[in-house]
Amino acid sequence: xxxxxxxxEAPARVTGAISVAAILLFVGIASTVLxxxxxxxxxxxxxxxxxxxxxxLLNTALILIGWRRHTGLVxxxxxxxEAAARARALAARDPLTGFHNRRSLADEGxxxxxxxxxxxxxxxxxxxxLDHFKSVNDMHGHAVGDALLRxxxxxxxxxxxxxxxxxxxxGDEFAITMVFDPSAPDVVDRVxxxxxxxxxxxxxxxxxxxxxxxxxxxxxxxxGSHSIEALMRAGDIAMYAAKKSGRNRFAWFDPSMERDLKxxxxxxxxxxxxxxxxxxxxxxxQQVDLAEGRLTGLEVLARWEHPTRGxxxxxxxxxxxxxxxxxxxxxxxxxxxxxxxxxxxxxxLTLSVNIxxxxxxxxxxxxxxxxxxxxxxxxxxxxxxxxxxxALFDNLAxxxxxxxxxxxxxxxxxxxxxxxxxxSLAHLRALPFDRIKIDKSxxxxxxxxxxSAAIVTAIVRLGESLNLxxxxxxxxxxxxxxxxxxxxxxxxxxWYYGKPLSxxxxxxxxxxxxxxxxxxxxxxxxxxxxSRRRAG
Numbered sequence: 001x002x003x004x005x006x007x008x009e010a011p012a013r014v015t016g017a018i019s020v021a022a023i024l025l026f027v028g029i030a031s032t033v034l035x036x037x038x039x040x041x042x043x044x045x046x047x048x049x050x051x052x053x054x055x056x057l058l059n060t061a062l063i064l065i066g067w068r069r070h071t072g073l074v075x076x077x078x079x080x081x082e083a084a085a086r087a088r089a090l091a092a093r094d095p096l097t098g099f100h101n102r103r104s105l106a107d108e109g110x111x112x113x114x115x116x117x118x119x120x121x122x123x124x125x126x127x128x129x130l131d132h133f134k135s136v137n138d139m140h141g142h143a144v145g146d147a148l149l150r151x152x153x154x155x156x157x158x159x160x161x162x163x164x165x166x167x168x169x170x171g172d173e174f175a176i177t178m179v180f181d182p183s184a185p186d187v188v189d190r191v192x193x194x195x196x197x198x199x200x201x202x203x204x205x206x207x208x209x210x211x212x213x214x215x216x217x218x219x220x221x222x223x224g225s226h227s228i229e230a231l232m233r234a235g236d237i238a239m240y241a242a243k244k245s246g247r248n249r250f251a252w253f254d255p256s257m258e259r260d261l262k263x264x265x266x267x268x269x270x271x272x273x274x275x276x277x278x279x280x281x282x283x284x285x286q287q288v289d290l291a292e293g294r295l296t297g298l299e300v301l302a303r304w305e306h307p308t309r310g311x312x313x314x315x316x317x318x319x320x321x322x323x324x325x326x327x328x329x330x331x332x333x334x335x336x337x338x339x340x341x342x343x344x345x346x347x348x349l350t351l352s353v354n355i356x357x358x359x360x361x362x363x364x365x366x367x368x369x370x371x372x373x374x375x376x377x378x379x380x381x382x383x384x385x386x387x388x389x390x391a392l393f394d395n396l397a398x399x400x401x402x403x404x405x406x407x408x409x410x411x412x413x414x415x416x417x418x419x420x421x422x423x424s425l426a427h428l429r430a431l432p433f434d435r436i437k438i439d440k441s442x443x444x445x446x447x448x449x450x451x452s453a454a455i456v457t458a459i460v461r462l463g464e465s466l467n468l469x470x471x472x473x474x475x476x477x478x479x480x481x482x483x484x485x486x487x488x489x490x491x492x493x494x495w496y497y498g499k500p501l502s503x504x505x506x507x508x509x510x511x512x513x514x515x516x517x518x519x520x521x522x523x524x525x526x527x528x529x530x531s532r533r534r535a536g
Contacts, residue, residue, distance in 0.1 A: 097150060099153060099168045101167060101169070102169045104167070105232075109177045110228050113221055113226075119179075121182070122180055122221050123179055123180075123221040124177070124178055124188045125177050125219050125221075125225075125234075126177075126216055126218050127175050127216065127217045127218075127238065128195065128216045129173050129214065129239055130212050130213075130214055131243070132211070133171075133172040134172075135394075136148060144210070148203055148212070149168075152199065153166070155195075155199065160191055161191070165177045165178075177228075188218060192216055196213070196214060199212060199213055200212075200214075200248055213247055215243035216249070218238055219233075235253065241254075267320055270306070271321060271330075275321075279307070280302055280333060281502070282338040283303045283501060284298040284299070284500060287471065287492070288497050289491060290481060290484055290489055290490065290492045291485055295513065295515070296348070296349065296491060297351065297384070298349065298351060299353075299386075299493060300335070300352065300353045300354075302330065302334050304316075318356070322356055325358075327359060328359055328368075331353075331355070334353075341506075341507070343376065345517070347382070352384040352386055353383065353385055353386065354386040354388075355386065357388065357394065360387070360392075360394070361395065363402075365402050366403075366406050369383075370406070370409050379410075381410040381412075383412065384412040384414050385411055385412070386413075386437065387413065387415060387431075388415075389417065392431070399431065413433050414433065414435040414437055414471070415435070416437045417437065418437060418439065419438055419442055420439045428466060433468060435469050435470070436459060436463050436471070437471045437472075437473060438472045443472045443484070443494070446480055446484070447480060457487055464488060470489050472489050472494075473494060474493075474494045475492045475493065475494030475496045477496055480494075
């Protein structure tokens with residue numbers, strides 16, 4: 001019963017009591033009046049008492065009015081009850097898919113757990129997140145996105161057992177709970193495999209052909225998750241692990257995943273302090289003319305000078321920055337520091353800066369880079385922006401616009417990691433690249449793997465035919481450098497020429513080679529006291 005029930009029924013009980021009293025009064029008065037009327041009719045007594053007749057009529061009216069009011073109140077109470085039932089249903093269900101919501105899954109899932117334990121069974125929770133669903137909404141609108149979610153819900157119901165509970169937890173996140181025999185978890189595997197396979201197939205919604213996939217995490221109640229809340233958390237962690245491993249797959253929860261997630265969250269929180277605090281600093285890797293052995297430029301790399309953990313490599317924090325949207329601030333901070341440090345270097349030295357695919361989604365990226373160049377006084381002609389080929393697939397038109405704006409200011413463009421993606425000639429024609437960079441995975445094995453040597457040779461020849469100089473990454477020894485030079489590769493970089501250097505380290509190197517013009521750069525930013533102490 002809802003909270004409106006007692007308030008609504010109290011007047012009904014009062015009205016009912018009045019009606020009953022009126023009926024009893026009516027019976028008493030009516031019997032008296034009736035006996036008087038019968039006596040009058042038979043001539044045994046005078047006319048009926050006029051006051052009693054009036055009272056009878058009034059009593060009759062009171063009964064009719066009271067009964068009508070009573071009937072109305074009963075209908076009102078029934079309406080309130082039905083509305084409350086509908087409200088409970090709406091509160092428990094997702095209106096788009098008809099699935100349970102997070103709250104009702106907790107209630108129904110808790111009951112499922114209790115029943116399963118009583119029968120010596122286990123409950124599996126499959127946490128499912130759609131990959132690339134945001135792109136569907138962005139490109140086709142929310143109406144198409146909603147239609148796709150309904151189709152996904154239908155497929156989930158068709159694939160999972162009839163006794164399973166289905167829930168939409170929000171956005172493109174779903175969950176399925178199902179009972180299984182602890183000795184036969186392969187039943188759950190088969191459901192997960194079918195879900196991943198089906199959701200990777202094209203969907204037809206609102207006249208559009210849509211492509212998505214799913215990342216799916218599985219948790220089981222007999223492995224430490226003894227409540228529905230614990231199952232949901234473990235399933236979420238496993239789902240995140242599946243997404244991190246490449247998406248379009250499923251993964252069972254393992255306690256190590258929780259430790260990894262905790263460490264990642266700690267890095268994320270630290271990164272939010274590190275970027276504005278000046279802890280993310282540029283390091284510089286030398287780029288050398290292979291024919292002359294002359295230093296021609298340096299590539300800017302990011303390093304995290306953590307106050308307690310020491311130097312942290314980019315492979316640990318750049319993915320987190322990309323996932324959390326901090327990559328734009330981080331990248332511009334690194335550029336500002338690098339441009340400021342390089343202003344008084346020899347004018348013949350260039351700076352290469354890698355742009356994240358996430359940054360190419362920003363229509364104002366070119367303007368932000370140009371603004372940073374202007375504020376630091378670093379010449380645009382000495383800057384080379386590196387773009388990975390995979391970054392061009394999300395929005396080639398926007399990438400062309402950004403590239404065009406940068407080229408108009410004199411910035412050069414390089415296609416990075418060529419050979420690892422689609423190696424499309426269309427991309428070399430679509431954007432005005434000035435250079436091709438060969439990925440180090442081919443360069444490091446050039447003397448051992450004939451396939452790698454063949455790929456490097458082909459890329460160098462391609463660069464020659466398109467009049468695009470080629471830079472090889474990952475040169476680790478003299479034999480690799482000599483072979484690349486013999487092939488006609490223009491530039492190279494790698495540990496053979498030295499490890500990446502800090503701002504102080506590269507300045508010392510350039511001073512020794514007389515590649516400093518003698519003008520001290522003015523500081524563009526004020527570092528925190530602790531950072532200045534470390535720099536001193």
